[in-house]
Amino acid sequence: MPIFEVHLPLLDEIKTKGLKLALQGMADNAVERLTSGLGISEVRAVMRDDPPPRPNPRLKPHAEGFWLHMRPTYYNNLLDGIYPSFLLGWLSTFFFTFEIITGIFLMVYYTPSPLVAYDNMLNILSNVPFGRLMRDMHKLGAELMVAIVALHMLRTFLTGSYKKPRQFTWATGLILLLVTALLSFSGYLLPWDQLSLWAVTIGASMAEAAPPEIVGKTLNLIVRGAPEFGAGGLLRFYLLHVIFLPLVGLLAFGVHYYKVILHGHSLPPEAEEVGVDTARKVPIKVRTYFMPRILTRELFWVAILLAIMVLWSAYLFHAPLEPHAESLITPLHIISPWYFLWLQGMLKLGDKVIWGVILPTILIGGLLFLPYIEVGPSRRYGHRRIGLSAAMLFVAGIIILSFMGTPFYGVDTSPEQEAVAVLVPETEPGPLRLSDWDELETGVYESAAWNIAPNRTLRDLLHTFNEEIEIAEYGGRTGWEGVMVIEDWQPGLKKITLRVLWIDQATGDPGEFNNSTYLHQNSDYGQGE
Amino acid sequence: MKLTVVLGTLSFFVLVIAIVFIAANEQDRMESFTQSYQSRQIETGAALFENNCIICHGPQGRGIDSVGPAINAADLFNGERLGSFGFSGTVENYLRGVISAGRPVPSEGTDFPERMPTWGMDNGGPMRDDQINALVEFIMNWEEVALARGEDKPDGGTPGEGVGTDITIALPAGDPEVGEELIAGTLACAACHVLGPAGPAWAAEAGIPGIATRAESRTSQDDYTGEASDAVQYLIESILLSDAYVVDGYLSGIMPANYSQRLNVQELADIIAYLQSLP
Structure with a gap:
């Protein structure tokens, strides 16, 4: 008996079928393994949008592969368009991934220390090929992501998709919104320029206002790592930005998407009887299969968005970089990032504790528990006049408060x-x-x-x-x-x-x-x- | 579906072309950023220089006699000065070192009794490394003009008999044009009275008359604390004994008190003649 035996089945196949057929068979096999179930001819059929054979082999990747097992095999036809989702959830996921990729690139060239952070920025801009592009895309992606996640929440409210049974999905979504805003906010500090230091200082001053005084003081120390921002604060914000918040986001995202799939994507409100939720079971006649239609469209959007992001960042949008952070020089008009302007506006209205701590906490708590409090059964627009009016008022209020956050309102300067x-x-x-x-x-x-x-x-x-x-x-x-x-x-x-x-x-x-x-x-x- | 595939493929190619195009231009972009950053360093350095350095080195870095040496000078850039004490690094190295660490004792053989303060944070001063680098960039930007000017060292007013502190001294006829050159030169008057806000401006502006007119009425003012009895005496007093009367809104003790030694009587007359030409 040989102690060592090499057996290449390919050689046997070449012997029996000839070289060409044997190699074809091998390639087919490899593709089938990579796609968890689709051979070459089937991949080709998917690309051509041929009708699937029976049984449908295109369901196999969902059952056996890791990536697609998270995705539904089919969607309701009613969801196969822009309305009612406006793709906002998908876009949030796209940008989350996009930010991770561009972020890792930037991490290579960044050290979270006030001594060198600003130099790192200059190095990225002057000495790193694609450095400016990556920085601009990361910043642009971050701003877009905040807007998209916020709009996603607004859309969910408008179509009543937070209602039973999706209350918990809404709650995890709110956590994701907070994580997104905090991710963007913590990233603000990292370039260590005047803009970042002072914008973040405004935000962090709210922690200080938390009553009673000892709590505020301690919170402030925890956030900034010292009474003022310095080496400690920068390191903390960096770790929040690159480890803690992405991890929390990933976890919350996992739960969020699991719940979305579990309950099914909610249908347009007018498509269902009042008080009935039929999203989970999609009748055979109204199915749009993931493969090829949804997959193709997602790849289409990835291509379009990447092209837009690259062109936009290369030629139109540039992330600002101001002079080195200077804790002794306060610029004339410091404003927080646009998505926190409403908070800055509230802070101008009066007491820091009431407007900067208590009210925002009530607001977040109210939104978190909204689906458990507002339990009207109907999702139809016509039946939810009060709710929709309240949402519009809320949006108007945020816009007005944001304006009040800018220097145009209530700032006395000479x-x-x-x-x-x-x-x-x-x-x-x-x-x-x-x-x-x-x-x-x-x-x-x-x-x-x-x-x-x-x-x-x-x-x-x-x-x-x-x-x-x-x-x-x-x-x-x-x-x-x-x-x-x-x-x-x-x-x-x-x-x-x-x-x-x-x-x-x-x-x-x-x-x-x-x-x-x-x-x-x-x-x-x-x-x- | 077909449209989606076609558009998607198209935008994928657009993406690839865009990236190739950006890659092709990346070298130029990095160089242009490096240049523009260096230029901004010069701007930053200029502001730092104005706020921290002109008091001793003069507004244009030409030095002030008996206070601070010229740094906008050919011998600094052509290696003469560095060679004289055997410094082997570059001019930038030298500047960075001196600005950061200062000079603990006055250099031997010079008439600069003031010690240069330490500016670098590493040495207990207020400036970060990037600020010191900005100052170095700003000073190095003088290289071209200083070398072109050559050995012609700035004329800091002829050393001679100091005029003393008698404000009733009889002055010879003064030449306002010579006076104007003096104040812009190493006497550094312009640093505070023309360019900066540390001293009262001489020129007329915003409905306030110039120094000549103000001097006329000064001695009859109620709060006037000096000894002068007319406009010329007031101007002399302001230069030689500047703390005898300090204009409201300005600080005493800021104006150098050594003009009585640094000016001779002719120079004083020229400066007064210039000041009196500013109604």
């Missing part, structure tokens, strides 16, 4: 600072830095005489400046004037001084505010950094 910030804002490049360097001719220009400035660029800048000067108003001050001084400072470097002058009515004393900006001819703002 007009001289505002006037200067219109040209050289502290949180974005702004018109002066974006203007044509060569047209910034040296000289002294009065804003009131903007229309006689030597060129278009200066006229536009001075006009913008003057509009702010004209509306400047501050108790007891008159005689507002704006002056722009442009000097050659160094080879390729100009110094632009913006000066706002006024007279104090009571004392007759003059006052002035100066701001110097230096501008290099090659600084090339507006490429996103």
